[in-house]
Amino acid sequence: MMVALLKPKLDALEARLAALSLPEGGWSAAARKDALSRLGATGLPSARDEYWKYTRPDTLNAPGAPRAAVFEGSETPIFSQRDRLKITFVDGVFDPAQSDALELEGITIERLAEAGTKDIHWAKDLYGVLEARGQSPVERPLAALNTAFATDGILIHVTGTPSKPVSLVYIHRDEVSDAILHHAVKVESGAEITLLENGPAAARFNKVLEVEVADGGKFHHVRAQGRDHERRAATHIFARLGEESLFKSFTMTANGVLTRNECVIEFTGDDAVAHVAGASMGDGDFHHDDTVFVTHDAVNCESRQVFKKVLRNGATGVFQGKILVKKDAQKTDGYQISQSLLLDEDSQFLAKPELEIYADDVACSHGSTSGAIDDTALYYLRSRGVPRREAQDLLTLAFLAEALDEIEDDSLAGEIRERLDGWLARRRG
Amino acid sequence: MLEIKGLEVKLEEEDKQILKGVDLTVEAGSVHAIMGPNGSGKSTMSYVLSGRDGYEVTGGTATLNGEDLLGLEPEERAAKGLFLAFQYPVEIPGVGNMTFLRTALNAQRKLRGEDEISSADFLKLVRAKAKELKIDAEMLKRPVNVGFSGGEKKRNEILQMAMLEPKMCILDETDSGLDVDAMKLVSDGVNALRDEGRAFLVITHYQRLLDHIHPDVVHIMANGRIVKTGGPELAMEVEKNGYADILSEVA
Ligand SMILES: Nc1ncnc2c1ncn2[C@@H]1O[C@H](COP(=O)(O)OP(=O)(O)OP(=O)(O)O)[C@@H](O)[C@H]1O
Ligand SMILES: [Mg+2]
Numbered sequence: 286m287m288v289a290l291l292k293p294k295l296d297a298l299e300a301r302l303a304a305l306s307l308p309e310g311g312w313s314a315a316a317r318k319d320a321l322s323r324l325g326a327t328g329l330p331s332a333r334d335e336y337w338k339y340t341r342p343d344t345l346n347a348p349g350a351p352r353a354a355v356f357e358g359s360e361t362p363i364f365s366q367r368d369r370l371k372i373t374f375v376d377g378v379f380d381p382a383q384s385d386a387l388e389l390e391g392i393t394i395e396r397l398a399e400a401g402t403k404d405i406h407w408a409k410d411l412y413g414v415l416e417a418r419g420q421s422p423v424e425r426p427l428a429a430l431n432t433a434f435a436t437d438g439i440l441i442h443v444t445g446t447p448s449k450p451v452s453l454v455y456i457h458r459d460e461v462s463d464a465i466l467h468h469a470v471k472v473e474s475g476a477e478i479t480l481l482e483n484g485p486a487a488a489r490f491n492k493v494l495e496v497e498v499a500d501g502g503k504f505h506h507v508r509a510q511g512r513d514h515e516r517r518a519a520t521h522i523f524a525r526l527g528e529e530s531l532f533k534s535f536t537m538t539a540n541g542v543l544t545r546n547e548c549v550i551e552f553t554g555d556d557a558v559a560h561v562a563g564a565s566m567g568d569g570d571f572h573h574d575d576t577v578f579v580t581h582d583a584v585n586c587e588s589r590q591v592f593k594k595v596l597r598n599g600a601t602g603v604f605q606g607k608i609l610v611k612k613d614a615q616k617t618d619g620y621q622i623s624q625s626l627l628l629d630e631d632s633q634f635l636a637k638p639e640l641e642i643y644a645d646d647v648a649c650s651h652g653s654t655s656g657a658i659d660d661t662a663l664y665y666l667r668s669r670g671v672p673r674r675e676a677q678d679l680l681t682l683a684f685l686a687e688a689l690d691e692i693e694d695d696s697l698a699g700e701i702r703e704r705l706d707g708w709l710a711r712r713r714g
Numbered sequence: 715m716l717e718i719k720g721l722e723v724k725l726e727e728e729d730k731q732i733l734k735g736v737d738l739t740v741e742a743g744s745v746h747a748i749m750g751p752n753g754s755g756k757s758t759m760s761y762v763l764s765g766r767d768g769y770e771v772t773g774g775t776a777t778l779n780g781e782d783l784l785g786l787e788p789e790e791r792a793a794k795g796l797f798l799a800f801q802y803p804v805e806i807p808g809v810g811n812m813t814f815l816r817t818a819l820n821a822q823r824k825l826r827g828e829d830e831i832s833s834a835d836f837l838k839l840v841r842a843k844a845k846e847l848k849i850d851a852e853m854l855k856r857p858v859n860v861g862f863s864g865g866e867k868k869r870n871e872i873l874q875m876a877m878l879e880p881k882m883c884i885l886d887e888t889d890s891g892l893d894v895d896a897m898k899l900v901s902d903g904v905n906a907l908r909d910e911g912r913a914f915l916v917i918t919h920y921q922r923l924l925d926h927i928h929p930d931v932v933h934i935m936a937n938g939r940i941v942k943t944g945g946p947e948l949a950m951e952v953e954k955n956g957y958a959d960i961l962s963e964v965a
Contacts, residue, residue, distance in 0.1 A: 669821075671817055673787070
């Protein structure tokens with residue numbers, strides 16, 4: 286990289302590092318140090334980086350978190366009615382009072398803050414490892430920053446099939462809290478787990494989730510971000526998938542001035558499946574970025590990216606999605622769709638779909654569209670007595686439905702749908 | 715029930731007059747049929763009555779039970795009892811047929827100040843009505859009209875009508891695309907709804923439908939006007955001789 290372009294990125298890093306301290310000791314120390322040296326080479330993201338063309342990184346880089354008012358919603362938090370193993374972080378700090386015992390048949394579960402100081406740990410082969418692999422061909426400095434400075438997180442070793450999901454609950458209380466959490470999940474051969482995440486976490490949240498799914502393992506992930514207005518979040522998922530494994534991740538986002546969700550998936554074993562999907566609703570001062578990078582490096586794998594954004598009152602949606610099919614990844618089935626529903630003319634959707642294919646026997650397709658509510662469908666609904674606003678909301682939910690279809694568990698999909706429905710209804714008043 | 719006087723309609727976007735003074739009165743308890751050449755304005759009239767965008771009323775009035783229709787929103791017209799079975803039913807991907815039916819039914823009830831129907835009652839009702847129209851459960855689960863055959867879409871329109879129990883039912887070529895058995899089902903569906911407090915306006919090109927649904931009055935629309943009104947024998951005449959005679963006679 287040209288020195289002139291690197292300079293401001295290194296300056297931004299220097300300013301940021303001054304406000305952080307590197308956790309010491311244990312197996313994780315080496316990983317943290319490695320990450321820090323990666324970071325030293327790249328600096329922090331800059332608005333001039335191609336990868337940050339549509340999303341301004343400055344508030345994610347800044348030494349301190351920009352103030353974000355705490356959102357007081359009246360609804361009961363999502364997932365709270367289900368049987369789950371609940372783990373709560375308040376402004377990025379583990380809260381034992383609001384957490385269940387870290388015990389569940391079929392998994393071992395520990396906190397990074399505790400386990401990271403041991404000398405030997407299974408997570409050593411995972412923590413920061415997938416993140417480091419994910420740094421090329423595109424650098425992801427905020428993830429390296431996370432590996433280096435994460436104060437806590439959850440390490441889950443899945444050896445069986447637990448009877449209930451692990452549910453991470455993030456609570457935001459402090460208007461200037463700046464949380465950095467790093468989770469690592471290793472799903473062993475034939476094992477299966479569901480991970481749930483919800484809540485705004487902090488004024489600014491930097492989160493990394495590394496997931497390794499061994500042959501025949503299954504990982505399900507459902508996440509709800511929002512409905513708070515002012516928070517900022519930069520999250521990364523790094524997944525490496527073995528033979529015949531399954532990876533499914535769905536994210537619902539409502540509001541948030543700035544959200545950048547990156548997902549980096551690598552197929553290393555044949556016949557595996559990965560679906561990533563997102564449904565987001567943005568209103569006004571909202572910027573939501575889904576950046577996905579799927580690398581096919583194995584035979585006969587299927588990847589799907591389904592991203593839907595509903596935007597109004599000047600909200601901005603971004604999608605950068607790439608499918609990279611390496612030379613020997615024959616029989617790859619890659620699908621990518623990103624769509625926005627623009628409810629007014631002030632809102633915008635910026636999409637950069639990319640395919641890069643080096644194998645010759647593959648079926649890959651991608652599409653991206655922006656559109657308004659279908660007038661004919663709206664009229665049809667109204668002619669049956671459904672008032673305009675309600676009809677619009679019904680069509681909005683219908684637009685998001687394809688993304689929700691990617692959630693495997695019907696009751697989770699139902700809960701997400703209910704939330705979206707409730708939020709739309711609340712807006713109608 | 716429905717009273718249309720001197721209705722003139724042009725396209726909003728273009729300077730194109732489509733309805734040129736339609737006069738039509740449909741009494742409660744009666745069935746009227748409208749026939750007429752392609753492009754004469756039959757569907758346009760039904761769209762304008764139900765409140766579709768894109769048309770401008772340049773003259774005349776339309777009332778339902780004495781109340782002005784043309785100033786109302788489409789959903790208000792529906793709540794007052796107007797129903798249009800579309801010539802081309804609309805596909806709505808992502809909206810389940812059941813959700814659609816329940817939302818419509820409850821929305822109308824709400825607009826009329828009535829209570830919502832319970833889930834159990836709704837299910838019972840929809841199953842019974844669907845069975846009569848030979849609409850299977852699988853079709854009810856699918857998104858509205860998506861992947862439905864032409865005939866299935868038409869039956870689905872009648873299912874909606876049966877569920878919503880409107881007062882004034884306009885059927886725009888509901889018979890087109892139906893096989894003989896489906897035609898019978900649909901007609902039975904319509905006939906089952908016939909009563910004192912309800913009226914039908916059936917737009918069709920064929921006598922066939924009128925063999926099942928016996929109209930009290932038959933109108934011929936041509937070039938944006940009702941040009942002739944008569945009894946069931948008028949439909950027979952059209953079936954036999956086409957429109958040429960009628961049109962030259964009124965010209
Ligand atoms: N949105 C539109 N744009 C342009 N022309 C239109 C539009 N809507 C209606 N028309 C024209 O108005 C005329 C009447 O159309 P309409 O669909 O009402 O006829 P119809 O009597 O229902 O015919 P059919 O028997 O074929 O269904 C036609 O000439 C049609 O092309
Ligand atoms: Mg027509």
